[in-house]
Each structure stands twice: as structure tokens, then as C-alpha cells.
Amino acid sequence: MTSSADERWILCGGANHASAPEDALRLAVSGSDKNLTVDIEGLASNLVANIPPAMKDLIRLASYVIAADQAFARGNPDATDLGDSWRRDMRFVIAVNDPDLWKSQEMVGALESTLGFLSDDNYTFDFVAGRSGSHEQLHFTGPDGEPFVGGWNNVDVVQLFSGGMDSFGGAVQALAIDKQSPVLVSHRSAPKTWKTQRELVGDLANWSSRSAIPHVGIQVVKHNDALRKERTQRSRSFLYAAMASTVAHVIGHNKIRFYENGTTSFNLPISPQLVGARATRTTHPKVLLGFAKIISLARGKAMVVENPFELKTRAEVLDVIGRAGAVNMLRHTVSCAHVHKSSTQYPHCGVCSQCIDRRFSVLARGLENEDPEEGYEVDLIKGEWKHEGDRTLVLDYIDAADRFAALNNADEFLGSFGEAARAIPAMMERSGRDGDAAAKDVFEMHHRHGEDVGRVISETMASMAKCIRTPGSLSPESLPMILFAKGLNAQPEPAGSTQLDEVLDAQSEYVFRPYGDTWLVRFRGGKAFPMQQNVGLKYIHMLLQQPGDELTAFALLDLAEGRLEASRPLSSISLAADDQALRGVRDRYRQLQQDKADAEDACDEEEVERCEAEIKQLAQYLSLESGLGGKARKTDPAVNRARNSVSNAIKRAVKKIKAQSPACAKHLSDQLQTGFWLKYRDTMTPWDTSRAVSPEE
């Protein structure tokens, strides 16, 4: 196996590897180098004894993966490096009880492809035999210090429970609609989250008239800050699946359930910047199928991992809760992704993707009284979307919903959201449905979601029309104003102020014009700027007026001084080029030959013809001046003077332009050929070089 320079080594459970670097990350849940504690609360002690070594290995493996995920930073979200810093190469060497089981090609393949898709990283796994006794080192405690002893014999289903609206809906579905007895498995990500989860489980037990509902909480405690560098935790659901399947295994079940609404589960990118797992794939169908393969291989027996809400929108999850008569508990669920920011007063930040989706769903079903706006730090409608990232998120969310609603069928959907195709093979494999049926289901769910969001916006806006029309009623940063206001608060420009942009044709994005005694320049639609008169600008202006044409330095000198007749006819001087100019022409000649070969390879006849014409022109020039490989002839001193005078003036002018617009200066530097023969090479940029009327005129 080869190792890339950027590969991060992770040695787990006391494992070593001859090629591992000195600074490899070491993770252990036991022994003297222990830096993780896997704490499992609530599992009955008689069941703990039944956990087979392979399932303990699975839990440890998942703990190592999530710990490594948090140990290596992914770089700045603002990075423009095309994901180089986002993705990481991670090589795990893990001590396990049965290396042969874990080293099988099928297992390694399932791990690397599932986790790679889940967290958008590249994984490599090596497995070695573990040290004696390591498999005993998971930490089990009961709720409130006592093991949970009751209720395990009648369990029907094992399901994950985060305490959010969806998993709450899943518990309600199991208890009231399916009439099942669930075990709820929670990730204890923070004390306040665990408290919410425990209270909700208590509420559910009371509501369903049960003495208790089995509830298991899992926590991976990291013992030092080096394991807390990255917060994205894209691989976290692997740990949840490992824990829930272990619980299912010890009680003799072959199925675990995640409950997450379908639009969140698919999590299609609502913005083009959300490439890869920037939008999480925590319960993506492809991921859940991958989990099932890994777990089934580990336990030697099939394990189903499913999401019964896969084809329900969040609003439709509310329908489930409503049908079961459990909406009165809705206000106690917490869906917010910013757990660290939540407070008793505001359990929901209001601005994360989960809060936005939850709020739209609540409004879509008219359940504002059950989930009051007071619980949101920023209210969706009346709140201020001041923070740039928040504003981007809410507008992208609405835009995506509108696009879902505008589509008519599954093929159109796949033609617009190619990412959706990634889920279909997994849906087909798991359910045996054909691709058309799966695509239709996914499309229809997103379409319904889009229509719900659109309806909420329409109805809200209609009810707030008066506020929108009344200046000061709503903050300009509120959603209605952002979406619909036509500059109600716009202040007119002070009278008399002259804006250079006003004198320009709105369509002219590339301007280089004389303007009174100055010059007016605008590049690529940017802000127009004035330039003080100088002769270099005049030369540039002349060249821009004749893109692609070569002019001599003599001609530019004459024109700049208002002489229309040539003061130095070309026939009167030696036009010999100097060595530097010749080198430039030869380089260009060689480049053109390469360009022509590339164009021929791609069958681009137009480009071949263009290259041939220029090659012919340059060949003639070189032949006249010196022969293709020869030295330049001696140059007429008048030519040198003219060349230096014009070229230097142009370079000085470009330097001054750079102070106003570096991009414009760079463009001109790249495209202006200086020397005795001068040319603006770019024939495609539409410069407006006409004279502008100045204020005095």
C-alpha cells in the first residue's frame, strides 16, 4: 500500500504499524494510553454480558472514526481550494478481537465506501490482533446510576432518538400507531441534550401509559482538546448505528430504525456551493444501506437499517404526530443544529437549516400554538436575518423549495438535481422497487415540500401585506422585506452629486473613454473610475479601438499628436526587430504550433484555421526579419526611440490603472503587445471607446 504525504495515520487500541509516522494520532478506550471513554448508559447488565466481541469491536471502531473525525480540522468554510482542505485522507490501524473478520475484502470495501460517502473523506483500514482484555473496556452504567432492568423482554423495535421532531415522531409512530414497544437509543452529545432526551422519554411513557420506555444513552468522552478540533462530525451516525445495532443484537432483533424526514435525509444541495458532504449525509439511503452491510458482516447475520420517514417531508412527520394526538409535546422537542448555543429561553436558534425547516413545517400545518415563535431566538418571519451566513441559508432554502415545486416529474427532477440519483440504487437494492418508482417517490416528496414552503410564504406575505407597505413596520432585514420589498427604505442620492456610473450606458461594462479633460475607465462591470490625462492612456485607447490590428509606434506617436498623415512612412526606415522582440515572436510561433496540434486533435477546424493564418503571418515576419533561427538585424535608432517612448508610456499608464483596478491592469498587461509593433490582442472583449460627454459640455 502506498501512503500519500497528506495522509493522517490513526493507531487505535494500542495498534502499531511499521510505516506510521511519529506523530500518528493514537486512540484508545483502555490501557495506559486511554484517551477515549465509550460510556453506555441504560443497558441492562444481563444484556451487557451478551455483547459479542465483534459488536464491541464495531462500537470501538465507530468511536475511533468519530474521534478522528473531530481530531483533524477541515479548514476554513470560506476556503476556495475546491475542497482540498475539507477532505482528509485517514489511515486507521485498529486492534480488534478477530482481525480476519475485519480484514475481509468485503468488510474493508463496505467501510471505505460507506464512510467515504458519509463524511467525504478518504479512508484506509488495516486491522491487527488486539491486546489481551481490550474487548472488556467499554463503560456501562444504568440511568441515574442504576441499570435499567425492566421492559426488555417485550421490545419490538430499536430506534434512534435524538429528541428532535422527527425521532419524536418516530417514537410516537411506534407507540401509538404501530402499537409497538420501542427501545430508544440516544447520543448524549451534551448534558442539556441528554436532559431533553430523558424528559421527552418520560413524557412519552406517561402519554402512552407505560411505566417506562427503555432508553440507552451513548457518549464518547474525549479526554483532551486535541480531539476537539473539528465540529462538523459528518461520521457521527456510524456511531449511532453501531450502538443501536448492538442493542438490537443483544435482545435478538435484526432491525434498527433511524427516523428522519426525507428532505433532510436526502439533503440535496440547496446551493451550488454545497458540494459533497457539505450538506450532511447522516441518514442518506446509500449510507443506511452501507451501515446495514457493515453491521451484518460484523455480527454474521443480516441487520436491517431503515428510515420509515424516508419519503415523508417534515410537515408530514407533523401529520403523524397530529394523528396520534401528541402535538402537545411538540414544544419539548429540540431540532436545532446549534445545540451549543441553545438556552432555556431559546431552545432553537431559528437560523440553522433544521430550525428553518422545522419552522416552515410548523407554519405549513398551522401548529404555531404548539411550537410558539417565542422559542426561536430569531423568528423566521419577523426576525432579522442580519448575519450573512444565515441570510444565505434561508434564501437558498426557499430558492431550492421553489425549484422543487416548479418541476413536473422525476426525469425533470433528475435533470435538475443530479445529486438525487445517488440515492436511487440504494432504494432499489433495499426495497426491490424499480428505479422509476424510487425516483418518482423521491421527486414527489421534494415537490410536496416545495409546495408547502411556497404556500407558507404566500400566505404569510398576504397576511403581512400591510406591514410590508408600511415603512418601519418590519425590519428591512426581515424575510418579507428581503423577499419582496422594492427598496422601501431607499434614500435618494444627494442632489448635485455626480456619479460617474450615471454617465455610462448601463450596458457598457468595458469602458475606456475620454471624458472632458480626463479619462473614464470601467472594467468588467465594476465601478467606473476617472484617470488623469496622460499620453499612455491615449495610446491604449487607440489600440483598444482597433483590437487585433498591429500599429507601429510611429503611427501611435502621430495619432497622439493629432497628425493623420504618417510623419515617418515605413518605407523610409529599417523595420528590423530586435532580439527581444524576435524571441517573443518565436515563442508565440511555437505556442501556436502546439495550439494547432491540440485543435486538430479535438477536430476544432475553426481554431486550426485561425492558428494556421497566424502561423503563416509570423513565419513571414520571422523570415523577413532574420530567418526563423537567426539574429535580428541592426535597428534604426528612430525605431528604438519610438518603440521605447510608446511602450514605456503604456506601461506607466497601466501602472496607474492598477491603483484603481488591479484586474483591469492585469488584463491590459496580458493583452497589450508592446514593442515597435503594438497590438491589443483580445478581439472578444467589447470595449466602449466612444467619447463621453463631460459635465461641462
Added chain:
Amino acid sequence: MGHIRLGRLPRTKRWAEVVELVGGSASSAAVASATLDAAEGDLARAASDPGVLRSFYLLTQLPDAARSEDFAAALRGLGIQVSGTPSTAELSAALSDAIDRHINSTRQRTDLGDMAQSAAVETLASLVSGRTASLFGSTPDDVRREVSKLATEKQFGSVARDFFARFAQRFLTYYVSRELPQHVGPDRRFDSAAEQRRFNDALDLHCKQASKIVEKFAGTWYSKARFEKDLSEDRTARFVGYALKKMRLELRRGDA
């Protein structure tokens, strides 16, 4: 769950012009041009990206697979796992899966590869479904027939144009989308979300117009490569590099 990580354009010298143009009144074409300058070299990276190359390579192989005696077997030979003659949805999904597996095997997941993968799926789905749409839906045989028709010079030119337009649009909006929503609302560039959408539509149109250049030669290239029985990965990779170079030049035009 369901978290999203959004960024914005860095306030560095390199990106200052793009930020200014998006907030000002510049056209989508001008913003595209400035973005290409700021993302200097990034588009060129696509010419050697395994995901990009695989995405386009598989598009070049589909028409001949559809013309073979056993379409499904030919697809499986390309790593596109289908159970039988596929529908549009199944073929699109299997194409996506094949690209994913290839990327996984090379251990080179990249944003560019991801963009190309989505572009390839969307090109296939939209071209085929557009041609097979009828009141009675389409059958797998319809899909096979329409995919096989993409082997003509003219039709493959459309495939290449559509793919490169979508890829370019994804590439540009990957950056620009970080900035646009900041400029929606009272006293900002876009009075309403609809105005911002119009800008996006114009950028999309700019990419479609720029991709005409690829359509001009892609069909001839494809026919020649098929005639010479050399529609190889190497040859396709050279074509992708050339097409991207031409796209870049076209996209930088102010009036494309």
C-alpha cells in the same frame, strides 16, 4: 442531523473584484469573467480530475452501449450496474453510482469530480427524458433507442454542449452563490429574491451560450474517434482538457 456548511467568498485581494461586482451592477458575464480570473487555474485542474474525466468518458460510451446487442451487459461492462434494459431514472442512477465507485477506487474525491458527476447525470436525464416524453410515459426500449441516437455527430455535439454548460455553471456558481444572497433586500443590488434568480438565470444562459463553441467541434471529434475505434479514456481526457480551455475563453467574453 441535516447540517449544512456554508461559506462566503474570502475578503482577500484575489476575490475582491468578484465581491465588488456581485454587489455592484455587473452583468452575469462580467461576474463570470472575474470569477474565472480569481479562481485562476481551478478550472484547468478539471482536465486531470478522475471524477470529471470518468463522467465525460462514460457519456461518450453510452450511445455505443445502447447500439450493442445486449444493452444491459454493455453497461455492466462499463461498470454501470443495471439489472436489465434500464429506464431513464435507473440509467441515471447507475451512471452516478459508477462514477462514485470509480472516484472511490482512485481515492480522489474532489469538488470538481462531484460537480461533473451531477452534470453528467443531469445531461443524461434531461436529454433522454426530453426525447422520450410522451403522454404514455417511456419504456426502457424507448430509452435505449434514444440513447443510441446520441451516437450521431449532431446529437453527440448536443451531449457535449449540455455537459460542459452544466459543469461550467456549477463551477461558477460554486463560488458566486456564496456572495449573491448577501445582496438581496431593500437598498441592496437585488430588490427581491426574484431579481437574484434572474441573475442566476442569466449566468446559466451565459454558460449555455459559451458552450456553443464546444458543440461546434465535439460532434466531429466524436465521430472521428468512433470511426477510428479509439474512443479511449486518454483521447477523451485530451478532449476534456481542450473543451475546458475553449469554455474558459468563451466564458470570459463580455458579450457571450
